[in-house]
Amino acid sequence: MDTARITSGKSVNSIKPADLPAPPQAAIQIVHACSDDGTDSKKLARLAASDMVITAEVLRVANSPFFGYGYGKKIQSIPRAVTVMGQRTLRNLVLCIAVRDAIKQDSIPGFDINTYWEDSLRRAVCARLLGRDVRLDHDECFTAGLLQDFGLLVMFFLQPDKAAMWPEMRRKNPMSRYQMEKRVFGNTHDKVGRMLAKEWGLPAELGEAISNHHGADGDAPDETHTRLCRLAYCVDWMAAVFTADDKSETLTRCRDAITRIFGLAPGVVEKHLDNVPSLVEEAATALGLGVGNQLKFADVMQEANLKLASENLSYQELTRQLEITLEERDRLAAELNREIALAQEIQKSLLPHQDTPGQYITGINLPARELSGDFYDFFTLPDGRMYFNLGDVSGKGINAALLMAKTSSLFRCLGKTVHSPGKLLQQINRELCETTTRGMFVAVTAGLYDPANGTVRLVNAGNPPALLIGRNGTHKAYKAESPPLGIDTDTAFPEYEFNLSDYGLYLFSDGITEGFIAKDETLGITGLLTLILEVGARPAQQRLAAIVDRIRRSPEPLRDDTTILLVEKPHDNGARTD
Amino acid sequence: MNYQIRTEGQYTVIALRGDVDLHHSPKAREQILKYLGDQCHVMVDLADVAYIDSSGIASLIEGFQLAKQHKLQFGLVGVSEPAMQVLKLARLDRVLPIHQTISGMALVSIR
Numbered sequence: 001m002d003t004a005r006i007t008s009g010k011s012v013n014s015i016k017p018a019d020l021p022a023p024p025q026a027a028i029q030i031v032h033a034c035s036d037d038g039t040d041s042k043k044l045a046r047l048a049a050s051d052m053v054i055t056a057e058v059l060r061v062a063n064s065p066f067f068g069y070g071y072g073k074k075i076q077s078i079p080r081a082v083t084v085m086g087q088r089t090l091r092n093l094v095l096c097i098a099v100r101d102a103i104k105q106d107s108i109p110g111f112d113i114n115t116y117w118e119d120s121l122r123r124a125v126c127a128r129l130l131g132r133d134v135r136l137d138h139d140e141c142f143t144a145g146l147l148q149d150f151g152l153l154v155m156f157f158l159q160p161d162k163a164a165m166w167p168e169m170r171r172k173n174p175m176s177r178y179q180m181e182k183r184v185f186g187n188t189h190d191k192v193g194r195m196l197a198k199e200w201g202l203p204a205e206l207g208e209a210i211s212n213h214h215g216a217d218g219d220a221p222d223e224t225h226t227r228l229c230r231l232a233y234c235v236d237w238m239a240a241v242f243t244a245d246d247k248s249e250t251l252t253r254c255r256d257a258i259t260r261i262f263g264l265a266p267g268v269v270e271k272h273l274d275n276v277p278s279l280v281e282e283a284a285t286a287l288g289l290g291v292g293n294q295l296k297f298a299d300v301m302q303e304a305n306l307k308l309a310s311e312n313l314s315y316q317e318l319t320r321q322l323e324i325t326l327e328e329r330d331r332l333a334a335e336l337n338r339e340i341a342l343a344q345e346i347q348k349s350l351l352p353h354q355d356t357p358g359q360y361i362t363g364i365n366l367p368a369r370e371l372s373g374d375f376y377d378f379f380t381l382p383d384g385r386m387y388f389n390l391g392d393v394s395g396k397g398i399n400a401a402l403l404m405a406k407t408s409s410l411f412r413c414l415g416k417t418v419h420s421p422g423k424l425l426q427q428i429n430r431e432l433c434e435t436t437t438r439g440m441f442v443a444v445t446a447g448l449y450d451p452a453n454g455t456v457r458l459v460n461a462g463n464p465p466a467l468l469i470g471r472n473g474t475h476k477a478y479k480a481e482s483p484p485l486g487i488d489t490d491t492a493f494p495e496y497e498f499n500l501s502d503y504g505l506y507l508f509s510d511g512i513t514e515g516f517i518a519k520d521e522t523l524g525i526t527g528l529l530t531l532i533l534e535v536g537a538r539p540a541q542q543r544l545a546a547i548v549d550r551i552r553r554s555p556e557p558l559r560d561d562t563t564i565l566l567v568e569k570p571h572d573n574g575a576r577t578d
Numbered sequence: 579m580n581y582q583i584r585t586e587g588q589y590t591v592i593a594l595r596g597d598v599d600l601h602h603s604p605k606a607r608e609q610i611l612k613y614l615g616d617q618c619h620v621m622v623d624l625a626d627v628a629y630i631d632s633s634g635i636a637s638l639i640e641g642f643q644l645a646k647q648h649k650l651q652f653g654l655v656g657v658s659e660p661a662m663q664v665l666k667l668a669r670l671d672r673v674l675p676i677h678q679t680i681s682g683m684a685l686v687s688i689r
Contacts, residue, residue: 394632394639396600439607439640443668462668480669487639488673510632510667 015192017199021157023098026051028200030058031098034091035203041079044090048078057097057288058090064286066279067093091203092143096124098200099147100287108156110163115170116153118280118291120146122239123232125279129272130231130238134262141231142283144209145239147202148232151192151210155185173244173253174236178218190214220257234258241273242297247304273297340370347371347401350408352378360451361388362540363565364548366511366558373400374509374561375408379415387415387424389446390507390565392463394484399440407432407442407485421446421459422493425485429461429493432486441484445507449500449567456505456567458496461485464513464525467506468498473533477525504540504568506532511562515551523551540566581609586621586680591655593623598634607637614644614652621680625656630664642674653677 029047033039048055055078062069062081069075069085081090105113124145131141156163165184169177181188190211197207205228213232215221221229237254244250255266277294284291295303351365363376373396378388389411393400410428418424425446432442443462449455460466462484465477482493508528517523523531528547535546544564551562579602582593590613594606606622613620622638624630638654645652653675657665665671 392632394636439636439638439643441636441639462670464667480667483669483673487643487670491673 015154015158015187015195017195019158020196020199021102021154023102023200024051024054026054027094027098027101030054030094031091031203032201034087034094039087041082044082044087045077045079054094054097058094061093061097061286061288062090066282066286088137089139092139095143095202095206096146096287099150100289102150103153103157108153108160108163111156111160111166113153114290114292115166116156117284117289119170119239119243120149121280121283121287121289121291122242122276123148123235125276125283126238126272127231127235129275129279130235130258130262133264133268134227134231136228136231140205141228141235144206144228144232145235147206148193148210148213148236149189151189151194151196152181154192154196155181155187155189159185170243171245173240173246173250174214175218178214188214188218220261230261234261238269238273239276242276242295242300247301248308270297343371343398343401347405350375350377350405352376360386360449360569361565361567362544363390364541364544364563366548366552366562368511368558368561369396371396371398371401372561372563373397373404374511374563375404376507376563376565377408377412378565379412381416381419384450384452385419386449386451386567387411387421387446388449388507388565388567389444390463390509390563391442391444392509392511392561392563393442394440396561399438403432403436403440403442403486406435407444411444411446419448420495421448421457422495425459425461425482425493426491429485429491430489433489436486441486443480443484443509447505447507447567451569454499454501454569456496456498456500458498458505459493460496461491461493464508464510467525467529467532468500468503469506469529469532470503471536473529475529500567500569502569504532504566506564506566508564509561511558511560512547512551512564514560515558515562516554516556517550519555540568579603579605581606583609583613588619589621589651589680590618591621591623591680593626595626596628598627598630598637600631600633603631603633603637606634607640610637610641611644614641614648614650617648617650619651620645621651621653621655621677623655624658624661627658627661630661635664635668635670638674639670651675655680 026047030044033044033047058078059075059081061067062075062085069081069089075081075084124142127141127145128138131138156166162184169180172180178188190213194207194211197210205226208226209229209232212221212225212229213236220233234254234257237250237257241247241251241254255269258264258269259266274297277296280291280294361378365372365374365376373393374391376390378386380386391404391407393403393407407428410431411424414427415424418427425444441462445458445460445463445466447456447458458466458478459482460478460480461482462480465479467475467477469475478496482491513524513528514522517527531547531550532543535543538546544566547564548562552558579594579596579598581595584591584593592609592613598606610620610622620641622641642652655677656679657676665674
């Protein structure tokens, strides 16, 4: 079959004999005839005469300096070649030519076939060198080395779309490459080689080396296999020292295998490896295969060591970069913490000072995170009336804290001239509606208290009800009559008006009523009322602290900012903060 | 929280389920803004909402404000009891259009 007729993309895990490439017919006939003891030189001469191209090539290769079978005298005919070389050697030489010509140079698009032949020649040369040491026919060893991985070329030939995998496959040691072949092709070169040996009718000893040099499943062949087969295994590792990424490891495996199987001293390997590059060049010239300049073994190892050193350097550099990045992260985190601490300080400064003796208003704010979205404030107008507020910005974190600062500042600034809580919130609302983003809003309860006559004007915009609580437990709730600020410019803010009298007016954010006091149990309005009555006899600041403490001491983490404010006339019995 | 999108008449209905809290509300917000961005009239179905916090409410408010800006309809439908409590407590029931059902609603422009 002509190799040109084979279509690409055939499944490699179900190869049929008909899919395999075919060698030149005359060559394979010579191989078969040489294997037959009954063949004489006349018959071989007749076979050779049927294909003059093959004959000329056989004689050229036989006379090449690498093979040098003429021993200084040129061999000029096939019968002469049989006489000088012997049938078996001639057969092996013809096989080398046959396999070389079975797959044409450009029949696998995108596949660098020269690098394949370079590796095969390296195996062949290694086999020839090692064969001499272990007293095997070194010419037969050469042929076995050249043929042992031919199955791989056949797999690429049948699936040329895998050609791009070759450079990576080539850099692997024999065992890893074997596994990669399984993954890529679903088959391996020894199995394909076995089929090929059968199809081409290769001599049994060569067929055995080709089929079994990876043992049962990529391992080493054992004592039941021929010495040629086990040599092919060693040769695989020996040649891979030049191409595998893990050269040192490959070299160690190679030395161990040769010592274990053939009992040779480890130094033998290095001695041969030194000679391999020049012999590969000579063999390539002899067989007419194009291989590039071969690096000396010492240079190959030096290059590998340099690469290893550079990889180590890269690793060190990577580690250094990582250290720098971590340092940078820590620096930025510290910087951020400093910024947050500053923001916390500014936020605290927005809360009113509470050290005025005999004051009417007290508050506590406990942020759930670093910064609070809740706020409270109070201040006295020149006429003695007191403005107070308690706000809760939707969401948490820096954006909530900024909106809290804005609302609180607007309240204090505009409150100095607008002396009606309803109108004041209306103005702040319009201002916020113009500028807030992402649906953020601010629930605010605000009031104006006149200590001269006890009147309170109160607006609740979106907060839980404000509670007016007497000492005997009587209470009144002032629910939100308006939605929070920042949603709708047209919102109206109706005011409640009542007399504070001897009651305490408690304003609080939902962090109080929704705060956990036990697992799965929130304080709630009723709980808050009970708690206020329980702590009723204490001074105002202590009362608020006790309420917040109840939530803070809960096993559940604080989930919301918690803020409470109390407006109350200072009592004569001393149950007041001062 | 999870959500489902359906079309009912001229409305894209975004049905939220479970807890609409700080952790999950960004997902709700993303859907609301996406459909309003596509010039759809949007109804948010809160029938299966078990809990909604201020971040969830903020997503609804943002939708309401954006719809107003683009002259689109936006509202809440089938609001569950827990969600209604939060809305009422903050008096947001006075701001956000709330409907029992969508069927029979006339398409009117929001003030």
